[in-house]
Amino acid sequence: MNKSYPMVMRVLVGVKRVVDYAVKVRVKPDKTGVITEGVQHSINPFDEIALEEAVKLKEKKAATEVVAFSMGGPKCQEVLRTALAKGADKAIHIEVPDADASKLEPLHVARALKKIIENDKFDAVFLGKQAIDDDANQTGSLIAGILDWPQALYASKVEPDGKYLKVTREIDGGLDTIKVSLPAVLSADLRLNEPRYATLPNIMKAKKKPLEKKSAKDLGIDVTPQTKVLEVSEPPVRQAGGFVDDVSALITKLKEKGFIKA
Amino acid sequence: LQFNSSRVKSTLVIAEHDDSKLAPITLNAITAASKIGADISVLVTGATASKVAEQVAKINGVKRVLVAQDEKLKNNLPERVTPVVLASHKQFNFKHIIAGASAFGRGLIPRVAAKLESSPISDITAVHSPDTFSRTMYAGNVVVKVQSSAPVKMLTVRGTAFEQAKDGGAAQLENSPSFELKTDSSEFLGQELSKSERPDLATAKIVVSGGRGVKSADNFKLIYDLADKLGAGVGASRAAVDAGYCPNDMQVGQTGKIVAPELYIAIGISGAIQHLAGMKDSKVIVAINKDPDAPIFQVADIGLKADLFNAVPEMTKAL
Numbered sequence: 001m002n003k004s005y006p007m008v009m010r011v012l013v014g015v016k017r018v019v020d021y022a023v024k025v026r027v028k029p030d031k032t033g034v035i036t037e038g039v040q041h042s043i044n045p046f047d048e049i050a051l052e053e054a055v056k057l058k059e060k061k062a063a064t065e066v067v068a069f070s071m072g073g074p075k076c077q078e079v080l081r082t083a084l085a086k087g088a089d090k091a092i093h094i095e096v097p098d099a100d101a102s103k104l105e106p107l108h109v110a111r112a113l114k115k116i117i118e119n120d121k122f123d124a125v126f127l128g129k130q131a132i133d134d135d136a137n138q139t140g141s142l143i144a145g146i147l148d149w150p151q152a153l154y155a156s157k158v159e160p161d162g163k164y165l166k167v168t169r170e171i172d173g174g175l176d177t178i179k180v181s182l183p184a185v186l187s188a189d190l191r192l193n194e195p196r197y198a199t200l201p202n203i204m205k206a207k208k209k210p211l212e213k214k215s216a217k218d219l220g221i222d223v224t225p226q227t228k229v230l231e232v233s234e235p236p237v238r239q240a241g242g243f244v245d246d247v248s249a250l251i252t253k254l255k256e257k258g259f260i261k262a
Numbered sequence: 263l264q265f266n267s268s269r270v271k272s273t274l275v276i277a278e279h280d281d282s283k284l285a286p287i288t289l290n291a292i293t294a295a296s297k298i299g300a301d302i303s304v305l306v307t308g309a310t311a312s313k314v315a316e317q318v319a320k321i322n323g324v325k326r327v328l329v330a331q332d333e334k335l336k337n338n339l340p341e342r343v344t345p346v347v348l349a350s351h352k353q354f355n356f357k358h359i360i361a362g363a364s365a366f367g368r369g370l371i372p373r374v375a376a377k378l379e380s381s382p383i384s385d386i387t388a389v390h391s392p393d394t395f396s397r398t399m400y401a402g403n404v405v406v407k408v409q410s411s412a413p414v415k416m417l418t419v420r421g422t423a424f425e426q427a428k429d430g431g432a433a434q435l436e437n438s439p440s441f442e443l444k445t446d447s448s449e450f451l452g453q454e455l456s457k458s459e460r461p462d463l464a465t466a467k468i469v470v471s472g473g474r475g476v477k478s479a480d481n482f483k484l485i486y487d488l489a490d491k492l493g494a495g496v497g498a499s500r501a502a503v504d505a506g507y508c509p510n511d512m513q514v515g516q517t518g519k520i521v522a523p524e525l526y527i528a529i530g531i532s533g534a535i536q537h538l539a540g541m542k543d544s545k546v547i548v549a550i551n552k553d554p555d556a557p558i559f560q561v562a563d564i565g566l567k568a569d570l571f572n573a574v575p576e577m578t579k580a581l
Contacts, residue, residue, distance in 0.1 A: 024535065025400045034404055046517075106372070107381040134399050135516065136384045138372040141340065145376030150341050150447040153369050156510070166451070171365040172464075172519075174511050176453035178339070181446065190500070190517055191510060226381035226412040230394065233405050238542060241563035243554075247576045250548065250566050257546060259468065259525050260492070260581060 009063045009160070009182065011054040012116070013088065014109070014127040014139065015070050016044040017079040021132055031231050033102060043079045046128020048086070050188040052195040053158055054126050055087035062160040063124075065089050069116065071109050073098035077211065084206035085198035091211040092116060094219065106134075108216070108223040110142040115219040117147065122183065124165070129154050129187040140187035150180035153187040271300035271392070273358040274328075274350060276343070278366045279306070279314045281336070286465050287362030287419075289426035292321055294419040295360050296427070297389035301325045305350055305438060307343050309336035315435050322430035330438040337450040340369045342443050347374045349441040356414065357392070363418035371416050380412035387423035401516040402539035421464060422522035422543060456509050458496075460486075463512065466495030468525045471514055471541070474501035475530020475551065475570055482507050484574045485529060491581040497521065497541075499531045515540035530570045533558025550574065 019025055020040040027034055043051075057063040068083035070076040071094040080091035094112045096104060113125065125147075130137035144151035152158075156175065157168035168177045170189045180186075198206070216223050244250045254260045273295045278285035288304075295302045303326040306315040311331040319327045330346045347359065347370070359374060361367030363385040375382040387405075388396035394409045395417065463469060470492065472485040482502075489496045497514040498507065514521055516539035526544035531537060533549070533556055541547070542561055549562035552569050559565045566573060 019400070021536070025403050027404060034400065105381045107376070107379075110376060130517070132401065132516065135401070136382075137368050138375075138382055138384055141369050141372035142376045142382075144340075145344065145373035151369065151373065152448075154365060169365075170510050171453070172511060174453065174455040174509065176337075177451040179449045179451055181448070184447075189510075191504070226410060227383065228409045228411070229406055230409055231407040233407075235398065235402065235405050235542075238547075238561045240560050241565070243559075243565040243567055247566070247568070247573050247580065250564060251577065251580055253564050254525070254548070257525075259546070 009057070009123040010065045010067065010121065011057065011063050011124045011126055012113070012122045013047070013051045013054045013066060013068050013083070014125065015047040015051060015068050015079050015083050016131045017041050017070060017072060017076050018044045018131055018133040021045055027232050027234050031233055033229070033232050041075070043082055044128050044131045046130060046132070046188055046190070048195040049190065049192050050126040050128050050186070051083055051086055051088065052193045053188060056193065057160065058087070067092060067122070069094065069113070071104060071112055072096060073101040080211055081206050082198055084209040084211070085203040086196060090209055093211060093213045094216060095213055096216050096223065100223065103225045104223065105225060105227060106136055106138040106142050107226070108221065109139055110146045111221040112216060112219055113143050114146050115221060124183060125185045127185070127187045129189050140185050144185040147183070147185070149183050149185050151185045152178060152180045154189040155186055156189050156191045158186065158192070271357050272354060273298055273300045273302050273360060274347070274354070274356040275302060275304045276347060276359070276361040276367070276370065277304050277306040277314060277318055278362055278364060279308065281308055281310045282313065284314055284317045285362065285364065286426060286462070287364050287421040289321065290421040290424040291360050291362045291419040292323060292427040293424040294386065294389055294417070295358065296323045298358055298392050300357060300392070303328055303354065303356070305330065305347065307335045307346050308338055309333050311335070312435065319433040319435055320429045320431055321427050323427060324431045324433045327433050327435050328438040329435055330441065332443070334443050334445050338366065339448050339450055340373050341448045342445065343370055344373050344377065345443055346438055346441045348377055349439040351378070351414070353439045358415040358417065360417045360419060363420050367418045371418050375416040378414045378416070380414045380416050381410070382416035382418070383408060383410055384418050385420045386417055387420050401535050402542060403535065420520060422520055456511055460489060461493065461495045463495040463497055463514070464519055464521060466521070466523055468492050468494035469497050469514070469521055469523045469544070470494045470527045470529065471497035471499065471531060472502050472507065472529050473499035473531030474505065476502060476507055479507045484570070484578070488574055488578045491578050499534070499537050528558050528562070529574060531558055532556045533561065
């Protein structure tokens with residue numbers, strides 16, 4: 001084991017409760033949002049990857065403690081218990097009433113995190129690259145900005161190296177590699193790892209792990225929305241155009257449409 | 263003559279480039295900026311920024327080009343570009359700060375937004391007014407129209423939703439206000455870009471994509487051969503990328519690239535929600551799949567139920 005790992009690297013991992021990726025979401029008839037009541041929710045898939053990476057670092061003795069956090073309504077505790085079952089040591093729930101949860105913005109999460117980190121030292125924040133509900137892809141960069149920490153987003157490989165993390169990132173034209181000094185913010189891309197399943201014994205054990213609750217009010221942060229939703233709608237539906245019989249019929253159609261020169 | 267711009271509404275677009283050429287998505291971002299109706303400034307940062315700035319100065323609608331040329335800005339790490347943007351904002355008091363919704367823009371805009379206490383709006387697909395925008399959520403299954411009351415509107419722009427700005431301008435180059443960089447927290451070590459003669463996936467007029475049905479990396483040659491005959495870019499589904507048939511940066515979908523070509527040919531792709539999010543705005547969609555119940559056929563304009571291993575070579579040969 002590399003002796004130059006920091007003596008105590010504590011990792012804070014963000015987990016968001018989102019509508020499960022396999023659910024086909026439906027817009028409310030009054031166009032104010034999507035229907036989330038009675039719909040299967042789970043941990044945002046990218047956050048599971050971020051958590052898995054933190055737990056793996058702990059198993060390699062490169063991290064000493066993994067703390068999961070989630071901000072939102074009371075049901076966020078379910079995803080925090082799952083995070084505990086997958087290897088987090090403890091959990092912090094920043095609770096907001098359900099009515100306000102849908103108005104939370106990544107900026108508010110970043111503000112909450114700043115307070116938590118001011119109270120209790122962490123060496124890294126790990127997050128998923130985006131949440132699959134709002135698809136915002138903001139929180140990592142916002143947190144890094146608000147803390148003035150370096151950021152390593154879209155990580156597909158993470159190598160701790162003393163006081164640094166060497167991170168291979170997925171960028172538009174391929175991959176790049178950067179080095180960020182700790183403390184740092186990291187966001188996980190799809191191919192960073194394969195998250196583990198929570199086993200039944202670990203789910204039982206997770207019930208005894210500490211889960212701390214704090215409110216946005218306790219933290220003294222401003223959660224005034226800056227973005228007002230005016231209308232939520234479904235995108236125009238595409239009509240299926242039907243089948244052609246064979247390749248030559250397909251080519252004829254493409255010629256008609258001018259994609260292939262006749 | 264230095265006019266006091268703090269009373270004039272103005273927009274800053276942050277240029278993306280590879281040290282020699284402007285990234286095309288910046289042209290889409292400039293078009294989105296022009297819909298806001300304010301004066302447009304473009305900030306070019308980097309080790310060879312003035313060279314790129316000359317290209318930017320020729321773009322129609324650009325009023326001012328701010329140049330921050332510094333060896334320390336090579337590769338444009340977000341930790342180093344942020345102070346430059348903030349220094350420029352301090353001087354010119356922009357109402358909007360905009361970049362393309364690429365890995366670069368997504369990494370930079372929220373970082374700057376945090377410093378300005380502004381909630382960013384990601385990946386906008388329409389500008390309705392200076393404070394009202396549309397974007398999609400839930401893998402493109404929901405369109406949301408939002409109004410921002412943020413002190414500075416911090417936006418990333420979906421490239422495929424806006425035309426590319428054309429040449430025809432004659433802006434002046436200007437040095438950016440001075441800035442102070444910390445360089446100890448992050449370092450660029452290197453990159454490995456996928457080399458390809460084919461058109462860029464994000465801007466290609468025709469895209470041919472392969473999925474799990476292609477079954478191996480070797481078989482992907484079928485996809486490349488067809489693409490080459492059509493002069494097309496090549497994409498892939500997540501399943502094909504995860505299985506190692508092709509590199510990650512070819513992935514089309516919610517978590518990969520979003521494309522909207524004239525023609526999209528999906529081969530051996532079932533059409534999961536996450537894939538459709540990346541291609542369903544294509545003008546014409548063709549699907550080749552042996553499963554007639556594959557969801558891709560519900561969005562395809564032309565479907566061909568066939569074994570791709572027969573159909574694709576036959577098609578390539580016929581072209």
